[in-house]
Amino acid sequence: MEAVTPSGRLYVPSLPTLWPGMLVSKPKPGALPPFSSPNVRYFYFARNAVWLTVKMLGLDKGEVLMPAYHHGVEVEALVDAGATPRFYRVGSRWDVDLEDVARRIGPKTKALYLTHYAGFPGPAEAMRKLADQHGLVLIEDCALSLLSSDGAVPLGTTGDVGIFCLYKTLPVPNGGALVVNGARSYSLPEPPSPPSASTFSHTVSALLQNLELRGGLVGRTLRGLVRTVGHGTVKAASIERVATGTQHFDRKHVDLGMSPLTRRIALAQDLESIVEKRRRNYFYLLGRLRDVVPPLFNQLPPGACPLFYPMVVQEKAEVLARLRAKGIDAIDFWKRFHPACDAAAFPEVAQLRRSIVEIPCHQDLSPEVMADVALVVRDAVRAERRTKKRAG
Ligand SMILES: Cc1ncc(COP(=O)(O)O)c(C=O)c1O
Known part of the structure; x- marks a missing residue:
């Protein structure tokens, strides 16, 4: 693979692209969470799973201890669902200050929120102990850590819930997941599929990025063309393209599910x-x-x-x-x-x-x-x- 366009310029996209063969590949057994988890619900975004966690576990009106190093959208989802965030210290090497977490636990605290940064495992076991000592829920945010493990322990399996984002690691048009661990099984609603036009638009763009990545002049030109025409068409037909990777939580999309095409592509991955x-x-x-x-x-x-x-x-x-x-x-x-x-x-x-x-x-x-x-x-x-x- 070249990744150098005919103009001699490198092309290195931030996310993996969609290879056409992935649309027709046979499903492979998913040996890691969320795919291997018995109790999982899929959504359009991981933020939807944060929102539902607050509602499902009755954390609204309570306080959740979250890391001061956060994206922001997960905090917005939690606040929108009715919980109050309080923040704990994270050091300059993404290290959770466990003493600070312990110090900040108070009578209103209902949950601890642990984020695994960019695939690097946070102290899930120590946070689990702390949560158990105080009778708190542990939320493991693996939005940036799909497929990651701490040694032999897959991330997202120690908390009461594990939350995942699929489209940051895999070439899928959308997708987040909520895994509920432990014996208690909640009957989670199956959210509706997103608009197909939105899925289609994200899929085409990932396919064109793949063409460009492989160094084809056709890919580069086509991508430019589709971008120009595409923006006009989306506007004219008022197609609702639900953008992924956005910075803010929008209540309008909280019930949106994952597309069947995401499932197909995700299951085709090695x-x-x-x-x-x-x-x-x-x-x-x-x-x-x-x-x-x-x-x-x-x-x-x-x-x-x-x-x-x-x-x-x-x-x-x-x-x-x-x-x-x-x-x-x-x-x-x-x-x-x-x-x-x-x-x-x-x-x-x-x-x-x-x-x-x-x-x-x-x-x-x-x-x-x-x-x-x-x-x-x-x-x-x-x-x-x-x-x-x-x-x-
Ligand atoms: C730590 C963390 N949690 C949750 C999310 C939300 O992910 P999504 O974009 O799938 O809603 C993000 C998004 O970047 C994130 O960084």
């Missing part, structure tokens, strides 16, 4: 091979970048399935602009605090929000492409240093 490729790409970046940027983590824990390579930079906007100009769709990771969280009380998190850039390392990127990615990233970081030196 999950083990995805984990393997992501780990391979991550290790490659670690080896190639550690001399120019000290890594956030010096290793990848056994079983972890990285969502991306978290790179610490000083001038986020500049590095992002340089990478994007070279065709790498790097993402600004979690810039803002939810307004309910006092940023001044969590300086390490504020610093993380200023400095982490997502470098793609997903399953679609071959070793050759990763070699180009590493070169571009090294150049971008060196250029950032030069700018800083001149300015200082």
Whole structure:
């Protein structure tokens, strides 16, 4: 695979693309949660699962202890469902401060909320113990950690519930999941399928990205054309395209389910091979970048399935602009605090929000492409240093 377009430009999308064969492949047994879980409900978004968890477990009118390092949309979903978030400290290496969590448990606390960041396992077992000691619910947010395990323990199986997002790791048009662990089985409603036009639109766009990734002039041109025509058509026909990856919770979509096509594509994936490729790409970046940027983590824990390579930079906007100009769709990771969280009380998190850039390392990127990615990233970081030196 080339990932270099005929113009000589790299094309590295932030998410995996859809290979046409995946639409017709035979289903493979899913050996990891949520696919392997006996009690699971699928939704359009993971945020819908957060909302339903609050309602289902009666957490509304109570307090939930959440990490100060959060996306924001999960906090919005929880607030919309009626719960009150309180925040606990997370350190500069994404480490949960368990003492701070324990200190903040009060009479109104009903649940602990643990987020596993970008495939890196958080302290699920310790949080489970703490929750049990105080008779609290444990929510495990694996929206960024599908297919990830802590050694032999799959993430999302220690909490009372595990919440997953499918479309950040797999090339599916939508999808979130709520897994209920333990003996108690809730009869969860089966949400309705989303508008097919929306699923179709996301699917076509992932297929075109695949064409472009494979270096075809046809793909690149077609993608540009479809984008232009597509925007007009969607507007003219007032097709409701429910965008994924958005920053805010919208109550209008809370009951929206996952499309049957997502299920089909998800079941066609070779999950083990995805984990393997992501780990391979991550290790490659670690080896190639550690001399120019000290890594956030010096290793990848056994079983972890990285969502991306978290790179610490000083001038986020500049590095992002340089990478994007070279065709790498790097993402600004979690810039803002939810307004309910006092940023001044969590300086390490504020610093993380200023400095982490997502470098793609997903399953679609071959070793050759990763070699180009590493070169571009090294150049971008060196250029950032030069700018800083001149300015200082
Ligand atoms: C930690 C966390 N939880 C939940 C969500 C919500 O995921 P979704 O976009 O599927 O609603 C996100 C989204 O990025 C997230 O980062």
